[in-house]
Each structure stands twice: as C-alpha cells, then as structure tokens.
Amino acid sequence: MSDALRRWYIPDAFIPEESTAPAVSHESICVLNPTDDDAHVVITVYFADKEPERSDVVVVPARRDIHMRTIIPEQVGGLRLASGVPYGIQVEADADVQVQYSRLDSTQAAYTLMTAMPQPQ
Amino acid sequence: MSDALRRWYIPDAFIPEESTAPAVSHESICVLNPTDDDAHVVITVYFADKEPERSDVVVVPARRDIHMRTIIPEQVGGLRLASGVPYGIQVEADADVQVQYSRLDSTQAAYTLMTAMPQPQ
Amino acid sequence: MSDALRRWYIPDAFIPEESTAPAVSHESICVLNPTDDDAHVVITVYFADKEPERSDVVVVPARRDIHMRTIIPEQVGGLRLASGVPYGIQVEADADVQVQYSRLDSTQAAYTLMTAMPQPQ
C-alpha cells in the first residue's frame, strides 16, 4: 500500500443472525474503480470491546465494480466476521475508488434494505 | 460533452430479478437540473468481470427533474442492463445538476426502499 | 431572504398514492436549526414536464427541529403537491441549518423507510 491512502468509514456495520430463505441476510462493501490502475484495498474492522482486525489486501481491478459480502471471508481479505455483533468498518485504498455500504436484512421474510455512501477522509 | 464535467458514482447498483405485482422492482437515477441550461448526461456502467459500457447522451432540460429507470433502455441512453447482476454506475454531466440513486425491491410483496446521495467528484 | 443563501437538493421526491392504515405514506423534509437566529426557508419543487413551483417562507425558529410533511400544505409554505408524481426538491435557507429527507411508504402494510442527507451547495 502506498502512502497516498484514502479512507472511508462505516460506523454502523452488523450481520444479522437470522435469514429467511431464499434471501440471505448480508452486508456488502461495494467498490467501484473507474481508474485505469488496479486498486489495493484493506479493510479494518472495529469492535466495542476488543482491538481492531485487519484484512489482507483485496485487489479491485481497473475499470471494475466489486460487491464484497462481509460474511464470505474470501471476499473481504480473509476476515472472519461473526453475525449478531455490532462493529464498524474502515476501507483503505491506494487509488481514487468509490465506496458504498449496503445491508439486506432478511430476519423477516419481507426483507429490508439500507445503504450509506461515506465520503473519503 | 464539454470539458467541465462533473461525475457522481453509485458503487452498489443492482436490478432485482423478481417482482411482486403491482410494484415492479426497479432502480432510479434521479437528476435535478435547477439551472437555466439543458444538461447533457452520460451514464457509464461498470461490472465485476467485463469492460464498462457507455450510454448515449440523455438531455435533462433546464429547470426539470427526471427519474430514469435503469430497466428502461430509452430512459438511460440506450443501455440494456440485465437483472440479477451486481454493477456500478458513473453519471457525468456538463451542468451543475444534482444526482440521487434509489432502489425499490419488490422481490417480497412488502417491498423495501433504499436511497443514496453521492457527492460530485 | 438574504443573499447568503444555502441550498440543498433532493432529486428523488415522491408521495406514494396508497397507504395502509394506520401508517400514512408520506415524505418529510426535516430542518434542524442549531443557531440562535430564526431561519427562513423556501422550498422549490421541480417536475419532469412543467415549470418549478415556489413556496412561501417557512420559519424554523432558533434552536428548533421541524419535520415538515410534504402532503400538508401548511407545513411546506402552501405548496399543494400531488401524490404519484415524481419530482425533486430544493430547500433554501438564510441560516446555517441542517436538512434531511425521509420517506415512509405504506403502500404495503409492512411499510418501508428511506432517508437521504444532502450536502449544502
């Protein structure tokens, strides 16, 4: 990772414990890389009562848009996140990418969506 | 399109595959043009595994507000977007317009809404 | 209204035509005035196919927070807005207030919420 990092924050992250089939409750960190260079992304997760954890590097290729599900470790740089635990997310990238966070909660059969668009720091 | 372009990004775009009548699942790109000049808008869509696609120019007239449904090619400059495919959106405009993205997902009869307000780059 | 106006925009405004009792479908323009001076707010609404309409001045008193329902003309400076019509909103204020837009859609008994936080221009 270079020094020219940009950072985005999602203070309200949460993986619901329950799902109603066929929709699986999940969160997505969506990264759009409109540049002509691959972007290197690192995700750090923060908790209420323990030290943060940091992912391996995730590559978002040039001119691609990736939706990473936080419940799938291979999609978030190896992080193994528990459901039912409030936490927060920091996304770092070494390129001028764009970040959005969304949650689908299917605890009830009639699932609900929410989304947030953090500004880079 | 002039050189003085402004750009907005929606990394989390998705057209749900299912709908429950009478509400049709859809996304809208909403553009408000408060200026006294027509705005020329181009939409570029980014995918996980293929090159981006670029729309024809869409005119948003002076002092008008347009809600463009991504599933209707005539409303998004000829783009033919598949449902069930995660993607991302770039909106370019040559005037000082305002952009908002919303999704109505009626996969379940009790549909759900989400909306995001990107900042121009 | 003074010259030192700030403006906020909500490109995706819409009053649903249907409601399921007891929840009434509605939008709210929420204005928080943390200053020690009354704020004077004017709402302009933009449409797809006709000229904008402008409200009378709405006073948001010093140190107060007001949730204005767009379907109640007395709350939005006399504007009479039709349901089922896509439109957009401009909020102008002569003080350093804060603006948020939310929609409750109870077309289905299990209603859905969305909210957006525009940045001042």
Next chain:
Amino acid sequence: MSDALRRWYIPDAFIPEESTAPAVSHESICVLNPTDDDAHVVITVYFADKEPERSDVVVVPARRDIHMRTIIPEQVGGLRLASGVPYGIQVEADADVQVQYSRLDSTQAAYTLMTAMPQPQ
C-alpha cells in the same frame, strides 16, 4: 471538551412507539473512533416546541466502535427520550471520529431499516 470540536447533525430522529417482538424499534447513533485517543462525545437533542437538552459526556475509547441506542439513557449520556416525538440530534466530539445514524422500525412485524451518514461541520 476541548475547543477543537467537530459536529454532526441528524435532523430526522424519531423513536417509533410500537414494536413487534422479538425486534425492538430503536435508533442507533454509531461512533467509530479510529484514533489512538479516547473521544469525548456530547449529544444535544432539538425539538419542535421546547429548548434543547444536552447529555453528559460519553467516552468512546480509542480504536473502538460503539452503537448507542437512543432509548437506553445509559448509552446516550443520561438523556431520557420519549417515543413518538419527532426530534433532531447534534453529536459533538473532540476527536476525529466518524458518525452514522440508523433506525430500525418494527411497528410492523416485517421491520424496516434506514441509515444516514452526516458529514462533520
């Protein structure tokens, strides 16, 4: 609290009066503190028809992420907030934290989520 305060605003705050078990209707003010210093947070709530109320200091420890439920006075610096009352929130902090607001409304069994990401002032 130091002089170098940052402030965030949520004009649309509201605690629904009803809940459907097992999900309790609630709002959360989520604060992520990625710095190596504890942050001191004060919450001020604004109403339509009475003077604002100010909380005691809430400490958000270094490298921690806290989800504060507005209906639990111990989590919001002693504030006792009524349900069913529209209000607005100001968050002040003396460190470079990040703030997000979310609401879960379970008035209907199929609950709905909304979230907003205010920018610091």
